[in-house]
Amino acid sequence: xxxxxxxxxxxxxxxxxxxxxxxxxxxxxxxxxxxxxxxxxxxxxxxxxxxxxxxxxxxxxxxxxxxxxxxxxxxxxxxxxxxxxxxxxxxxxxxxxxxxxxxxxxxxxxxxxxxxxxxxxxxxxxxxxxxxxxxxxxxxxxxxxxxxxxxxxxxxxxxxxxxxxxxxxxxxxxxxxxxxxxxxxxxxxxxxxxxxxxxxxxxxxxxxxxxxxxxxxxxxxxxxxxxxxxxxxxxxxxxxxxxxxxxxxxxxxxxxxxxxxxxxxxxxxxxxxxxxxxxxxxxxxxxxxxxxxxxxxxxxxxxxxxxxxxxxxxxxxxxxxxxxxxxxxxxxxxxxxxxxxxxxxxxxxxxxxxxxxxxxxxxxxxxxxxxxxxxxxxxxxxxxxxxxxxxxxxxxxxxxxxxxxxxxxxxxxxxxxxxxxxxxxxxxxxxxxxxxxxxxxxxxxxxxxxxxxxxxxxxxxxxxxxxxxxxxxxxxxxxxxxxxxxxxxxxxxxxxxxxxxxxxxxxxx
Amino acid sequence: xxxxxxxxxxxxxxxxxxxxxxxxxxxxxxxxxxxxxxxxxxxxxxxxxxxxxxxxxxxxxxxxxxxxxxxxxxxxxxxxxxxxxxxxxxxxxxxxxxxxxxxxxxxxxxxxxxxxx
Amino acid sequence: xxxxxxxxxxxxxxxxxxxxxxxxxxxxxxxxxxxxxxxxxxxxxxxxxxxxxxxxxxxxxxxxxxxxxxxxxxxxxxxxxxxxxxxxxxxxxxxxxxxxxxxxxxxxxxxxxxxxxxxxxxxxxxxxxx
Numbered sequence: 001x002x003x004x005x006x007x008x009x010x011x012x013x014x015x016x017x018x019x020x021x022x023x024x025x026x027x028x029x030x031x032x033x034x035x036x037x038x039x040x041x042x043x044x045x046x047x048x049x050x051x052x053x054x055x056x057x058x059x060x061x062x063x064x065x066x067x068x069x070x071x072x073x074x075x076x077x078x079x080x081x082x083x084x085x086x087x088x089x090x091x092x093x094x095x096x097x098x099x100x101x102x103x104x105x106x107x108x109x110x111x112x113x114x115x116x117x118x119x120x121x122x123x124x125x126x127x128x129x130x131x132x133x134x135x136x137x138x139x140x141x142x143x144x145x146x147x148x149x150x151x152x153x154x155x156x157x158x159x160x161x162x163x164x165x166x167x168x169x170x171x172x173x174x175x176x177x178x179x180x181x182x183x184x185x186x187x188x189x190x191x192x193x194x195x196x197x198x199x200x201x202x203x204x205x206x207x208x209x210x211x212x213x214x215x216x217x218x219x220x221x222x223x224x225x226x227x228x229x230x231x232x233x234x235x236x237x238x239x240x241x242x243x244x245x246x247x248x249x250x251x252x253x254x255x256x257x258x259x260x261x262x263x264x265x266x267x268x269x270x271x272x273x274x275x276x277x278x279x280x281x282x283x284x285x286x287x288x289x290x291x292x293x294x295x296x297x298x299x300x301x302x303x304x305x306x307x308x309x310x311x312x313x314x315x316x317x318x319x320x321x322x323x324x325x326x327x328x329x330x331x332x333x334x335x336x337x338x339x340x341x342x343x344x345x346x347x348x349x350x351x352x353x354x355x356x357x358x359x360x361x362x363x364x365x366x367x368x369x370x371x372x373x374x375x376x377x378x379x380x381x382x383x384x385x386x387x388x389x390x391x392x393x394x395x396x397x398x399x400x401x402x403x404x405x406x407x408x409x410x411x412x413x414x415x416x417x418x419x420x421x422x423x424x425x426x427x428x429x430x431x432x433x434x435x436x437x438x439x440x441x442x443x444x445x446x447x448x449x450x451x452x453x454x455x456x457x458x459x460x461x462x463x464x465x466x467x468x469x470x471x472x473x474x475x476x477x478x479x480x481x482x483x484x485x486x487x488x489x490x491x492x493x494x495x496x497x498x499x500x501x502x503x504x505x506x507x508x509x
Numbered sequence: 510x511x512x513x514x515x516x517x518x519x520x521x522x523x524x525x526x527x528x529x530x531x532x533x534x535x536x537x538x539x540x541x542x543x544x545x546x547x548x549x550x551x552x553x554x555x556x557x558x559x560x561x562x563x564x565x566x567x568x569x570x571x572x573x574x575x576x577x578x579x580x581x582x583x584x585x586x587x588x589x590x591x592x593x594x595x596x597x598x599x600x601x602x603x604x605x606x607x608x609x610x611x612x613x614x615x616x617x618x619x620x621x622x623x624x625x626x
Numbered sequence: 627x628x629x630x631x632x633x634x635x636x637x638x639x640x641x642x643x644x645x646x647x648x649x650x651x652x653x654x655x656x657x658x659x660x661x662x663x664x665x666x667x668x669x670x671x672x673x674x675x676x677x678x679x680x681x682x683x684x685x686x687x688x689x690x691x692x693x694x695x696x697x698x699x700x701x702x703x704x705x706x707x708x709x710x711x712x713x714x715x716x717x718x719x720x721x722x723x724x725x726x727x728x729x730x731x732x733x734x735x736x737x738x739x740x741x742x743x744x745x746x747x748x749x750x751x752x753x754x755x756x
Contacts, residue, residue, distance in 0.1 A: 021742055028749045128587055135594050139601060146605055155609045156621045162605055163539050163618065166598045167530050170546035173591060174523055177550050180587065181516075181557035184580055231624045298624075589709055596706045600699045607695055 009064055009071050012053035012079065013116060019045030020112035027105020035104050039094050042108045046087040046115070053079045061496070063125065067187050070125040077338065077493035078122035078254045085247055085345055086115035088468065092353045093239030095462040099360050101147050101237060111243070114140030118251035122258070127176045127186040127212075130255050131169070134219065137251060138165050141244060145236040157235025164218065164228040172215020178208030188263035195266040209264070209271070220252045220308050223282040233301035238359055241297055242352030245304040246345040253311055253341060257334055261318050261497045268319040268327050275316040276418055283309025283425040291432045296355055296367050299436075300348070303391060303429055307344055310422050311337055314406050317413030330413055331494040336406035338490035343402035343479050347390035350472035354384040357465050362453035369453040373440040376459040381440040383469045388433035390476045393426045398479035405487070515556035523549035536606045536616045540599055547595035551588040558584025696752050700744075707740055 023042050027035060053076060061072045090111055097104050117136030124130035142165065146158030180186050182204040183194040195201075214225065221229035233241045264271065286305030293299035314337035319327045357380060358373070359365055374381040390397035403426065410419040445451070461469070479486060522545055529542025558581055610616050659665040714721070714733055721729035747753060 021739065024746065025742055028746060128583075128590060132590055132594070135597070139597060142601055142605065146608065149608060150612075152612055153623055155605070155612060156623050159536060159605050159609050159618075160621060162598070162602045163530075163536065163543075166540070166543045166602055167546075169594070169598070170526070170530075170543050170550065173547065173550045173594075174553065177553045177557065177584075177587060180583060181553065181561065184561065186583060186587075234624050589713070592709055593706050596702050600702050603695055604699060 006062065006064065009057070009060075009062055010069070011056060012049045013119065015045060015049040015052060016083075016112060016116040016119070019049070020109050020116065023112060024105055024109035027109065030105075036098070038104055038108050039090050039097075042090055042112055043087050045112065046083050046090070050080055050083050053083075067125045067189065068129050069120075070123050073496035074258065074493040075119075075123035075496075077489055078250075079119045081338075081342060081345075082118045082122065082247065082251060082254070083115055085250065085349075086111060086118070086243075088349060088472075089239055089243045089247065091464055092242070092349065092356070092468045093237075094464045096237065096239050096356050096360060102149070103147060107144065107147055110140045110143050114144070114243075114247070118247060118254075121251045122254035124255065125188055125258070125262070127179065127188075127259075130259070131173065131176060134252070134255065135169060137248060138169065138219070141240075141248060144240045144243070145232060147240070148237050151235075153235040154237065155235075157232040160228055161232045168215045168218030168225070171211050171218075175208045175211025175213075175215060178204050179212065182208065188259055191263040192266055195264065199266075201267065201270060206270075213271070213274070216252060216256055217278065220249055220256070220311075221305050222278050222308050222312060223285045223305065226282070226286070226305050229305060230298050230301045233304075234295055234297045234365075238297065238352060238356035241301075242349050242356070245300065245352070246348050249304070249308065249311075250341045250345060253315075253337060256315060257318075257337060258497065260315055261329055261334060265319050265327055265329060269321065272316050272319075275312055276415055279309045279312035279316055280418060280421055281309075282306070282312060283422055287425045287428045287432075290429065293432075294367055295365050296370070296436065297352075297365050299367065299432060300351060300355070303432070304348065306425060306429060307348075307391070309425065310403065310406055311340060313410045313415060313418050313422055314340070316418070317410045317415055320413050329498045330409060331491065331498055332405075332412060333409040334494040334497055335487065335490045336402075336409040338493060339483065339487055340402040340406045342486060342490075343390065343398035343476075346472055346475045346479065347387045347398055350383055350387035350469060350476065351391065353465060353469055353472070354380050354387070357461055358454065361457045361459055364453040366453075367436055367439055370436060370439045371443045371445065371452045372455040376454055376457075377461060379466070379469070380459075380461060381437075383473050384440065385437045386473060386476055388437060390480070392430040392433050394430070396477070396480050398476045398483075401480055401483045512556055512560035515560070516553060519549045519553040519556065522546075522552065534617050534619045536609070536618050537603070539618065540602045540606070543602075544595060544599055547591055547598075551591055554584040554587040554591070556584075558582070693755065700747055700752065703743065704740065707736075710736065 019042060022045070023038055026041065027038060030038075057071050057076050057079075063070050090108060093107070097107050101107055114137050117133050117138075117140060120133035121130055121137065124133055142158060142162045145161055146154060148154035176186065179191065182202050183191050185191060185194070217225040218228075233244060236244060283306050286302050286307075286309060290299050290302035290306065293302060314333045317330060317333045319329055319333075322328050355365065358370070362369060373384075386397060390399040393399040393403040403422075407419040407422055410416075410422070445455070526542045526545035526547075526549060529545065530539050533539050533542060561580075606616055609621070613620065656665065660667055711733070714729075718729065
């Protein structure tokens with residue numbers, strides 16, 4: 001509440017918000033024919049925001065409003081990652097939007113708002129702010145899912161999404177109010193102080209924290225809170241599905257990582273088994289159900305549920321209790337989560353972009369329709385195969401390295417069985433990914449077969465999608481063979497989580 | 510009136526909302542039940558802020574520390590934000606339900622079965 | 627004085643209790659009458675119908691005019707704006723002493739954002755009764 005609040009710290013966020021409003025209102029005044037520039041204005045804004053953040057916040061560790069907003073390396077890592085990711089989704093969706101979505105201004109404007117929500121989730125140091133940021137993201141996603149207004153699948157999935165999303169945020173809010181009532185603070189470090197001072201958990205606190213975990217579980221689609229995900233992923237416009245699977249998950253894990261390592265770490269003994277159980281259930285169920293999916297978007301939805309299981313394994317191993325009984329923050333686990341998020345994001349975006357391009361040409365999302373893709377477009381099927389191999393975690397591709405980081409951290413924290421299970425689950429996932437690749441490369445039409453949708457259509461890949469796929473392809477290989485820079489960045493972000501910040505500017509709490 | 514009583518009201522309201530959200534099949538009813546859950550949160554937050562008045566604000570003369578003020582105000586801020594979020598959530602939810610209604614002539618969620626598996 | 631205040635609430639409680647007890651006991655008596663075979667139970671479709679002023683009920687579901695909702699939604703957004711404006715307005719003296727003109731500008735920004743939303747609705751012709 002001091003008068004000299006350094007509002008300049010928020011400049012990148014202001015740029016994002018201004019950009020969102022600008023794109024939305026430009027859409028109202030521009031003639032229809034010139035709305036094609038909207039995404040490029042948006043991308044320019046995102047680049048400006050990232051540049052400002054990198055320059056201004058590079059070595060800055062500061063808190064705003066007494067710790068409500070935290071600017072450190074961790075926030076910066078996720079700012080850069082999430083905004084670049086949002087920009088990539090934006091570029092990747094240019095062709096799709098042109099063809100299938102009647103409201104380009106709304107699409108790009110709301111996409112920028114959702115990016116703002118994501119970056120705020122990563123830098124929020126307090127439950128209420130984190131909640132509001134998450135709602136900004138969720139509301140934007142509800143609208144984005146529903147943007148194909150005249151497509152009944154899009155409507156249906158949006159209605160399901162908002163009903164379950166609102167339900168989960170009500171549950172999470174009740175948890176927040178319980179935690180606040182018991183601990184008297186909503187700040188993560190305040191909660192940590194309370195947990196350190198009172199090792200025996202109050203019943204209200206247990207209820208509150210479980211409700212918060214349930215609410216977050218809904219947002220990341222962890223089993224048993226995953227029911228909405230496949231339907232919503234299938235019905236949403238494909239670029240939005242990609243965004244849902246990557247962006248909203250990455251942001252939710254940014255929030256979870258900060259909350260669990262800065263707030264709940266002292267009580268790790270009480271929740272690590274719970275999270276590990278969730279992780280095991282999630283990776284097993286996600287990967288098993290994915291096997292029998294016929295729709296590729298649905299298959300990728302279940303596979304991304306499986307990926308959440310791997311990430312939760314990292315969360316469960318965030319801390320280890322040393323010989324003296326003190327809880328030590330495991331930087332390896334948080335680095336593993338961040339690295340895996342990046343690798344997963346690149347591979348998944350590539351896979352979904354291929355699905356979007358194929359859908360634009362053929363109007364079909366069925367796996368059986370992918371026969372002949374290798375002949376029609378070798379480029380698309382190459383990128384798709386690499387993306388799927390990377391998701392499965394084969395060597396030389398991003399997924400192998402990132403999973404290696406993550407599973408090692410899990411094994412180190414004592415979850416050897418869970419890391420083993422994760423490896424088995426990865427093998428299972430390889431099976432259903434290979435089915436798609438087999439369909440695209442190996443399968444030949446036998447006598448009397450009808451032509452598949454791919455074989456019927458003429459194929460060309462629009463330039464923006466082509467370039468974006470190329471960038472993602474290079475990214476997957478690059479992370480796979482040379483992950484040191486990424487790991488170093490994630491390491492320094494983990495350092496920021498592990499250290500106690502200088503709170504001289506903070507309020508007494 | 511004690512903290513326990515108000516929290517009891519809040520938890521009963523929350524349970525009613527939870528039941529409604531899970532048991533009803535009319536989408537509008539579900540939205541209303543969710544609204545009840547949000548209001549249960551509001552009541553709990555306000556109750557905590559009213560009844561767990563931090564030391565300092567109960568003394569006479571009142572010694573206002575920043576910590577005490579923050580402690581007392583967080584609950585009220587929480588409920589203000591919850592009111593806003595709930596309004597936005599329900600506005601959006603109703604809009605989407607209306608879109609579905611226009612297309613299919615039903616707001617029954619058990620009829621939303623175009624995708625499954 | 628405080629006792630008086632609570633006594634009045636006590637009266638309300640008594641009324642509420644009576645209001646609950648009377649219908650519940652009526653239902654209970656009717657149910658018991660069925661149990662001891664005083665009141666026979668022979669349901670017919672007409673008997674089981676919802677009572678609606680003597681006529682057969684018309685229309686299975688309630689219907690609504692979707693146009694009302696557009697206005698209701700817009701109303702709610704600006705209605706909730708007040709939730710933020712009120713605390714700001716009541717503390718404006720303190721705020722402007724501490725932050726100067728910044729206190730006013732901040733809310734102006736808030737207003738502008740909502741204004742853009744309103745302009746959007748106008749431009750999209752959501753404000754016309756079609």
